Structure formats: structure tokens, C-alpha cells
Amino acid sequence: MAEEKALIPIAEGWFEDQGWKPFQFQRESWHAYLSGYNGLVNAPTGSGKTYSLVMPILLEYIRENGGATSSVGKNGLRAIWITPIKALAKEISNSAQRAVAGLGLDWQVSLRTGDTSPADRQKMKKNPPEFLITTPESLQLMLAQKGYPKFFKNLRAVVCDEWHELMGSKRGVQMELGLSRLKTICPKLKIWGISATIGNMDEAVQALLGASLDKGKSKIIRSDIKKVIEVESVLPDTLEKLPWAGHLGVNLIDKVIPIIKNSNSTLIFTNTRSFAEIWYQKLLDRAPELAGTMAMHHGSISRELRDWVEDALHNEQLKAVVCTSSLDLGVDFRPVETIIQIGSPKGVARFMQRAGRSGHQPGALSKIYFVPTHSLELVEAAALREAIKVGLVEDRIPFIRSFDVLIQYLVTLAVSDGFDEREIFEEVKETFCYNSIDRDEWLWLLSFITTGGSSLTAYDEYRKVEIEDGLYKVTNRRIAMRHRLSIGTIVSDSSLKVKYITGKYIGTIEEWFIARLSPGDVFWFAGRNLEFVRIKEMVVQVRNTKKKAKAVPSWMGGRMPLSSQMSVMLRKKLHGVTLKGKKTDPELNFLMPLMELQRKRSHLPNKDEFLIEYFKSKEGYHVLMYPFEGRFVHEGMGALLAKRISEITPITLSIAMNDYGFELLSDREIPIYEALETDVLTSDNLYQDIQGSMNSVEMARRRFRDIASISGLVFKGYPGQQIKDRHLQSSSQLFFDVFHDYEADNLLLLQAYEEVMDFQLEEARMRRALERIHQQKIIVTEPEKPTPFAFPIMVDRMREKLSSEKLEDRIRRMTLDFEE
């Protein structure tokens, strides 16, 4: 293209002024954008990915204006940059401003998030900036404004940054819907995404662009920057020092401290908030000299404290930070020298993301230390290393048919200018999420927002939308305001604020934890000893104390099972163990004595074998199986088998599982051989049998809480006077029960069941696992004593029943049992 020949050098010249040289992928992005493509840039953080799209957006403007710059306010909104995290907005804004000034333009670059003042919002609405950085939620809020098409009419580009973070969530669905609207009202719109590497890159583009654009001109630009990641496991002096079960890993603390001391800056990633608290505390106990140069960071700590930590890390005031995935993304701070991962990261992408926090410069080596919390976890370290080497990364599965988000979106459009249902139906059908929606479903949704559907017709509250001159509209101001307040798809868990008596906010804690404490008790939170004073109006009041804490809070969070990519690699590594000869992974060599014990007591399965262990102990009869498919699949598989076995003979089985396998336990003999003969592991009738074996109604009921909230059935309360979570819970359950009893075809109800199958039971993955096992040779052993594979599962089961001390006793006795 001739004009590009004139344009690209402008960007190149500016890069040269900065002392930079454009990467190949940046040039490719510039060309693709300027030639009219939509697409996705696949590049790691810290590689100048922002400039790969900021530049062509500006160049296109220069092209249209024949090189001239024009005054602010005349152009309207030209580009929207979506970030999933507010904290990233400032950095993007700085880059954009730098480029704008560098190219001699007088574009205005502005942020629009929940933190933006109402006055600034008004200003922006009247006089839009050319370049707007915002969040998916704020974009929806803009669509809820009267006259939004005028606001967006000059828009040329939407960039979805960190698209891999959004696409696997309902926030991604929200983006798809927002884009479907913008495509119609901005005819010249180009849509681009920026994504880290994921397994399903092509699907990522489809979800972003939807059917219409994906068929047109679209491109994936892959960065040529290769990251070298080195994985080093922290090993104890002897194998005996590493426990067979457990999750905390503090017994390796003395090996971790020197790593921290030898480095200028270290991030220590833990899997849970409570582990971050515990590790921080233990590190201070063991190495008091770290006080003042070490801090902690997780999602329940106040934003103010976290900001301080991020700044201090940036300014090199801090030497180490113990954190959770709260620092996975967020501030794109200067790279740290050292990364430590405590326990299994459960997924390759997460591990690589964290490793990438060190050696930030393109081409630099990233090193990550892996601290195992139990012996078998070391196999995961070897699996991670191999996955990184061969480039096996997890998929992000886009949500399909999330009717709760669609309902919210339709009301959003009704709140602003109202919508023509035929027009919007066509747009919605073009999205990845809803491409299978049919006319009947659509009509159900319309009736739901106008009448509340068949079971809620009697209540005025749910007649939110009216039809006026053929347009679906919200006319009631109260409904409109409530709706604006509840835009978004993130449903928070129940929590209480923790504040000093003086009023300073420290963070949030869950009600059930504080319920166990009495006034005067001391607990450890946000890295300090806090004395619990009282609860007043949903606020936990505390004061600092010198007394030692007797408890560390834990939070009920999401549970992450081992990813299927990790499962594949784990099984591969275990197969490697069965082969003769020295292993290339140091972890596996270290573990060989344990593996030998497994072989001696039972069997060490290779890739063509499936191991089942059957034995009797004082507790009863145990059957253990090891699919290595993550705990969700094992939970479902355990229930499935329990059901099928009890059809052979009436028997009560209790189920326990971890990421490696599951256990069935009974006080009576388990007819396992008979069960295997009747093909108890078949994937036939899987769907029905799961439904029959699990309490799927109860699971769906729990799932429905979020759906009710997102679809606007329950209102979370006005700011400052939040409705108690218990009310939210009970009212959403009420809706569930009503739909369950009177409106079985309610799409939101059906969605709850679908979500249970897809996300909680991972039905598709279970099916694949059963099919794989069907191809394998089944080996049943009858070990005399519990095996290294069995031990952690049995411990996890007992953990739920026994108090901690008793458990410790029991583990000690079991361990003694193991000695030959």
C-alpha cells in the first residue's frame, strides 16, 4: 500500500527517537490494522504490545486528515481501549499520551472507570476524548446512557486488552454483547484484541469478533519474542523430609529464606490468601531481619494497603512480597529478580504468567523456584517444565448461552434509548455466545423482562421493560437507577469489613470466621496481630496488639482443579518414571525411592495402564483409582461409581478425592471385581447417571445465586447500604424454588444446571477420561498397606472429620506404618 509507505515511517521515526526498535510483530500489527483488518495480537506483557495498536490507530487518523492535526473536541470519540483491571489503565494512558505527543497530535486521552468523578463523566459525555481507556462494566454503563449512538458515532477502534483474561468469563460475554451493538452504530469500526498465549487462539478471535467479522478480514499477529523459562524445584536434603501429604509447605522454609536474601526483589506466590498470611508470618518468625523489607498482598487486603505495597515494590523499598494471584496481573511493575511458587499452580498458563514476572525484558531469562508442599507435587514440577518446553498451554473456554448476561444487557439497552427487538436479535445472534439462540428463546427473554415470565407475572417489580412505539424501554426512573447500579457480572462473596476502632479500613473477612472468635481474641490478618473488639453494623472493629494470634482467617474461594493440560503432562511424566534409566528431571530422580515403594506395594502404572487399589484397613474397605484428572472430575467420577456399584449390591460408600485420584470407602466389602466386569467405568448413560448420582438440584441452587444477581432478579442494595448476603442468598433460593416448581423451562433455571455440568462437574472432561480409561489395561492390586498414591487422598478425607491434633496423630501413625 502506497499510503502505508508514508505512514509507517512516522511510527518508526518516533520509535527511533525513544531509542527503540520496533519488533516484527509490532510492524505486522501496524500493517494489518492500516490495511483494514480486525484481529488479535498475541504478545507477552512487557513487550510493547500497547504500541502495536496505539500506533496504527493514530496513524489512521493522520492518514484521514492528510497529515494535519486538529483541535480537541472536533473529532469525537475515536478509540476505546478496554482493560479488565482498573490498575492497568494509568499505564496504558501514559503510553498512549506519549505516542500522541510524539506524533504531534492534540488528541485527548482519558480514563473512565468507576473511580471517575460524576463531574468528569458529564464533561466527557459532552465533550468526548479521542482516546478513552475504560473497563467492560463502564462500557456497558455508557450503553445505558441516553443518546449513546451519538457519543460513539465517530468510533473507529475498540481494543480489548488482556482478552485471554476476559474471554473465559461472563465479563467476556458482556464484551461480546457491547461489541455487537457498536458494530452496528459505528460502521467503520475495527475490533482488535491483545492476548497472552492460550491453547485456543483461533477461538479467541471468533469470540472477540463474532460471526460477521470473523468471516471477513481478520488476522492473528503472533509475537516473535521467545521467553526462556527455567524451573528449579526447591528440594529438601532427603526425601524423608518431604511429607506425603499436606498443602502448606512451610517445612521447606529454611531453603526458601536464602533465596529471598540472595535476591534484590522476590515475589512469593501462594495459592490461597490464608497461606499468604501464614507464609508471611512464618518468614518473619524465622528471619526477623526481613521485617520492614517484606510485605503481603492479596485480594482481601484494602486497596490502599495494596497500592502502597505495589508502589514500594516499584520503588525498590521492598525486597519481598508474599502474594496470591492478585499480583498475577495488575500493575505492570518493574520486573522482579526472583519468583517463588509455593505449591502446585494447577495450570501451565498461570505458572508461566508468574515466571514471566521476572526477567521482563524481551529475551531475558525468567527463573522460577517451585516449592513442593508434598512429594507427588514434584512430578507436577517436571510436568510444568515439559509443558513449557513444548508450548502446551490451557484453553480459555468462552461461555455459551449465558442468558443472565443477555437479560442484563437487554435491560441496559432499554434503560437508555430503548431497542428494536428485531434489530437486536440479529446482532445478538452474531455473537459467539449466543449464535445458537432461537426465536422461541428470544421471545421468552423478551417476555421475562417485560412481564417477569409466567411465574412472576403477578409482581409489578419484574415488569421492568415496557413496549412503546415498538421499542422496548424502561420508563420507571427507579428501575433505571437500580439497573445502572447493578451492571456487571462479578458477584462478590459475603464478607465483613475489618477496621481499626479509629475507622481505618484494613480489609475484608468472612462472617463465619469471625463468628468463631470472642472479643479479646487475637487473629493474624494483613500481616499483623489484631485484637477483635466487636462487630458493629457489619464492620469488625479491631486494634493492634502485641499478643500472639491464635488464628489466621481463611476465605472460601474458588477451587481450582488441575488443568487438563497439566493432567496430560503429569501422566506423561509418570509414564516416564516407569521406564528404565536416569531421568532428565531432577525431581523425578529425587522421587525414585518413593516411586519404587509405590511399585513394591502396589503398581506403578504406565501410560497404557489404569491402576485400581483395593484393600482393607481398620477404617473399612477402600477402593482407590487414579485418573489424574483434577478434583472436580474425580468428585463426579467417584459419585458415578458409587451409584453404579450400589446398583449391583446395596452398599453405602463415602467418597474422597484430590487432584490425582479418588477413594471409595465402605464398612462392607466392595464388589469391585464384579463391578469392573459389568463395565462400571463406561461413559454410556453418563449424563443421566451423573444427574442421578449427585445432588444436582442442590448444586444448581448454589449456582443460581450468581445468575439471579446478574439477571437482576435480586438487588444487591444501594451503595453504602448493602443488603446482607444472607438475604441475597435466601431470595435467590426463593426464585430458584419457584422456577423449579412452577416453570421448569425457565431459561435461567436451565442455565444453572448447564453451568453445573460444564464447570463444576466438567462433564466433557469426565467423558474423555472414561473413554481413555476404556482403552487402558485395568490393573487391580491389593496392597497390604496404603501406598504413596493413596496416602494424600486418605489424609484429605480424615481432615474433614477429625480435629487437627487428632489428625496429626493419625498421620504420624500412618507414616510409621509405612516404614518397612
Add this chain to the structure above:
DNA sequence: GACCTGCTGCGGTCTG
């Protein structure tokens, strides 16, 4: 003093 599983993210008017 030991005991400790369970992440992250967002978000407030209209109209003249």
C-alpha cells in the same frame, strides 16, 4: 505452641 487450602476482577442519575 501447634494446628492450618481454596484466586482474581467491576460497578451510580436525567435534562436543559
